[in-house]
Amino acid sequence: MVSSSKGATPPIEVGNAADWRRLEPTKLTPILSASLDAFYEHGFHGTSVRDIARRVGVTVPALYYHHENKEAVLLALLELSTSDVLERAHAASADGGDDPVQRLANVIEAIVLRMTMRSRLAALESEVRYLSPENRQRYRTVRKGVEELVLEIVKEGKKRELFDVADAAETTRALLGMCQSIPRWYHAEGKLTPDAVARKYVEIAMKTVGSTELPVKPKKRRTADV
Amino acid sequence: MVSSSKGATPPIEVGNAADWRRLEPTKLTPILSASLDAFYEHGFHGTSVRDIARRVGVTVPALYYHHENKEAVLLALLELSTSDVLERAHAASADGGDDPVQRLANVIEAIVLRMTMRSRLAALESEVRYLSPENRQRYRTVRKGVEELVLEIVKEGKKRELFDVADAAETTRALLGMCQSIPRWYHAEGKLTPDAVARKYVEIAMKTVGSTELPVKPKKRRTADV
Structure with missing residues (x-):
């Protein structure tokens, strides 16, 4: 099984569930945010790790440092x-x-x-x-x-x-x-x-x-x- | 606008709508059938025209003869x-x-x-x-x-x-x-x-x-x- 993220990934905040009616903007890491855009526009299979890295402005190895793979x-x-x-x-x-x-x-x-x-x-x-x-x-x-x-x-x-x-x-x-x-x-x-x-x-x-x-x-x- | 198929495509039969409760197997052309499999498995962006041609066992130009593009x-x-x-x-x-x-x-x-x-x-x-x-x-x-x-x-x-x-x-x-x-x-x-x-x-x-x-x-x- 692939783990969804590695140690160094910054914590992800998705808002305060107790105040369930209030939805603040989702705080995604730059990598996750860029990936969401790419997957939405081109689908999972239409997106490469290189595409994501380019959107974020990081190198491919830097991306692999945070996530095992696509x-x-x-x-x-x-x-x-x-x-x-x-x-x-x-x-x-x-x-x-x-x-x-x-x-x-x-x-x-x-x-x-x-x-x-x-x-x-x-x-x-x-x-x-x-x-x-x-x-x-x-x-x-x-x-x-x-x-x-x-x-x-x-x-x-x-x-x-x-x-x-x-x-x-x-x-x-x-x-x-x-x-x-x-x-x-x-x-x-x-x-x-x-x-x-x-x-x-x-x-x-x-x-x-x-x-x-x-x-x-x-x-x-x-x-x-x- | 891209037309969905060109002249030579065999007619596609999808069953008799009058007998709406009866669903016969969908009669797809070999190209459409292979494309459905490929799109289902790998998504639209994850499938190339070459992949489809390979599945059908035809050349890429033969595929383009029937359909303008993916x-x-x-x-x-x-x-x-x-x-x-x-x-x-x-x-x-x-x-x-x-x-x-x-x-x-x-x-x-x-x-x-x-x-x-x-x-x-x-x-x-x-x-x-x-x-x-x-x-x-x-x-x-x-x-x-x-x-x-x-x-x-x-x-x-x-x-x-x-x-x-x-x-x-x-x-x-x-x-x-x-x-x-x-x-x-x-x-x-x-x-x-x-x-x-x-x-x-x-x-x-x-x-x-x-x-x-x-x-x-x-x-x-x-x-x-x-």
Whole structure:
């Protein structure tokens, strides 16, 4: 297995998960930032280590000092992205207390905010299939965390007869699927703000789980970057 | 603008849309079939025209005789895939007569069958962003057809008070998003048959639009390939 980064890489800050509604600009290292641009524009296979080094303005050996290889860079970005959403989703769920309706609404809101405000990072998911089987597995374990959280909430809501779902697992996948598809069409320059998209998706998600109750309206939040 | 194929390309058969539940193996030309494999395995940018020629066992000039360049091959595959789903979706909708509930159920079923039974072709959508702006636009026009069809049904159902949706356009995107995410997790070798996935997604879609009525159970259909 390839490790995603070596010792000397500066720490990566992805914002304060406790304040899950607030998304500050992602602080990526120069190498990760340049790699994200390159992968987004040309895909994983269309990007060479040399391309990344040129963008950052470092030598190829300098790049290898921080990351074992190109796949390790992709994995680092994917893990960073997924860990961020996982932490925010957990904070959002906790913020909903014991109420499955509010917890689900918060988690959907957190996921949609990430999809709209960090859309390039979110779009990177289509490159996952180029990871080696071990790294794909490693990445999926993190991503699975989001699915497990949503599934647990859906099941709890069903148990308390707040939700009306036939198949909790499939409904969970459908909910995540609708959110994951947002980067396909969402453009930061478009009419819809991240807040507006989040509001709409919370409403649609409540329908999808057949919720008998409605969550409280989300508070206003500050809009940050990508 | 690059044309997707030149005169001499053999006609491509994608099945009989009228019998929308039946998906025969996609009949691709050897070049398109090899390209689909290569793009799926290594991505658009990770595949060279030489790679494709080698897989087919033809010379590079022979390949250029049929397709102007690599992008034209990708566009041909995407258009083929999207036209197929568009035709099937329209046939499925027509099969539901005048009833928005049955029409939506049929269209979701048709889309899910395509996502599960032609998953490699469906997964190619993540390569769309590598098309030139003109070709991306051309492709989007075809894909827009599916969205317009679903939107029209959702609006009609809302008008007749059969569906309870706040935002028909966003609900349509959410419905398509949940279907489009299926290739991320669906494996033909897994426990769920395409029929079973389609049944579950029809049920979830009915919830999502807040349908007051349920569609009739789909008929058994024959399972084909990828």
